[in-house]
Amino acid sequence: xxxxxxxxxxxxxxxxxxxxxxxxxxxxxxxxxxxxxxxxxxxxxxxxxxxxxxxxxxxxxxxxxxxxxxxxxxxxxxxxxxxxxxxxxxxxxxxxxxxxxxxxxxxxxxxxxxxxxxxxxxxxxxxxxxxxxxxxxxxxxxxxxxxxxxxxxxxxxxxxxxxxxxxxxxxxxxxxxxxxxxxxxxxxxxxxxxxxxxxxxxxxxxxxxxxxxxxxxxxxxxxxxxxxxxxxxxxxxxxxxxxxxxxxxxxxxxxxxxxxxxxxxxxxxxxxxxxxxxxxxxxxxxxxxxxxxxxxxxxxxxxxxxxxxxxxxxxxxxxxxxxxxxxxxxxxxxxxxxxxxxxxxxxxxxxxxxxxxxxxxxxxxxxxxxxxxx
Numbered sequence: 197x198x199x200x201x202x203x204x205x206x207x208x209x210x211x212x213x214x215x216x217x218x219x220x221x222x223x224x225x226x227x228x229x230x231x232x233x234x235x236x237x238x239x240x241x242x243x244x245x246x247x248x249x250x251x252x253x254x255x256x257x258x259x260x261x262x263x264x265x266x267x268x269x270x271x272x273x274x275x276x277x278x279x280x281x282x283x284x285x286x287x288x289x290x291x292x293x294x295x296x297x298x299x300x301x302x303x304x305x306x307x308x309x310x311x312x313x314x315x316x317x318x319x320x321x322x323x324x325x326x327x328x329x330x331x332x333x334x335x336x337x338x339x340x341x342x343x344x345x346x347x348x349x350x351x352x353x354x355x356x357x358x359x360x361x362x363x364x365x366x367x368x369x370x371x372x373x374x375x376x377x378x379x380x381x382x383x384x385x386x387x388x389x390x391x392x393x394x395x396x397x398x399x400x401x402x403x404x405x406x407x408x409x410x411x412x413x414x415x416x417x418x419x420x421x422x423x424x425x426x427x428x429x430x431x432x433x434x435x436x437x438x439x440x441x442x443x444x445x446x447x448x449x450x451x452x453x454x455x456x457x458x459x460x461x462x463x464x465x466x467x468x469x470x471x472x473x474x475x476x477x478x479x480x481x482x483x484x485x486x487x488x489x490x491x492x493x494x495x496x497x498x499x500x501x502x503x504x505x506x507x508x509x510x511x512x513x514x515x516x517x518x519x520x521x522x523x524x525x526x527x528x529x530x531x532x533x534x535x536x537x538x539x540x541x542x543x544x545x546x547x548x549x550x551x552x553x554x555x556x557x558x559x560x561x562x563x564x565x566x567x568x569x570x
Contacts, residue, residue: 268516315462333442
């Protein structure tokens with residue numbers, strides 16, 4: 197059993213839509229760990245996204261940003277919804293999430309795509325293609341076309357306008373995310389596939405050259421391959437199990453990680469982690485969030501799948517708190533419950549038992565009890 201010499205500091209940002217519902221289930225797991233494992237968490241909760249806009253007029257306040265900087269880890273559920281669609285880009289709910297990533301310098305986004313044995317038939321691909329799938333996509337998160345300058349929309353006159361976004365990467369930005377990928381691979385299948393468009397983009401050529409340089413100098417024991425992003429998108433559907441760790445830029449990572457997520461059968465099943473650079477003590481700023489969105493159409497109905505949110509907390513246990521045993525316990529409980537046939541609506545299959553958000557969490561907590569009994 198792990199024991200804490202001081203409380204683990206955790207900032208919860210439930211956000212919008214189904215966010216508060218799935219975040220409540222995390223609170224229950226935190227309470228279980230405190231009661232059954234003797235772990236002490238210092239938990240604060242704050243507003244982000246549309247909820248913050250409604251209360252404060254901005255998607256993230258300076259005060260909440262300061263809390264995020266101070267916390268050992270930040271857990272965010274979801275932001276956005278049609279209620280705020282008419283706002284300008286910088287005032288929309290999603291701007292709160294982008295500010296967190298940028299100001300915390302969370303440059304590496306880790307998105308696992310894992311097919312649980314019990315959900316093989318939920319994928320749209322053939323069972324033999326996805327059975328046993330376990331991919332980690334490492335996406336560079338604070339550079340590239342989403343943040344490059346110049347950007348904007350300019351008036352050219354005569355009824356013509358031009359939209360501008362700039363793809364920019366530096367050596368340091370590429371090398372630091374490549375190191376994350378290589379380190380992860382050493383604990384997995386020891387293979388990294390670096391993905392870009394070096395055939396038509398100078399930034400892609402630089403990406404390939406810098407990843408190759410890091411590999412040669414620091415990680416020659418890891419197998420490195422390169423693949424163009426469009427080819428990688430095709431291969432994820434054709435033969436996804438060829439991949440172990442994929443490292444790529446912000447734009448391609450956005451697309452490829454969503455594609456990989458759907459190989460698993462439901463985007464509601466997958467967590468993610470966004471990590472910063474280690475400080476002098478080896479600690480990293482980190483934000484954890486499920487891959488799914490705010491799903492406002494089902495908000496407040498207790499039918500959302502809480503598993504991605506719970507597994508995001510599991511990633512926090514592992515990456516921010518070093519509680520590997522507790523993270524594995526939670527992951528095993530989820531696996532066991534799925535094996536019994538318990539399903540929320542998004543992963544429902546014929547012959548299975550459909551359940552609510554809260555009942556799914558109930559069952560996972562009972563399974564954690566069973567796994568630690570005696």
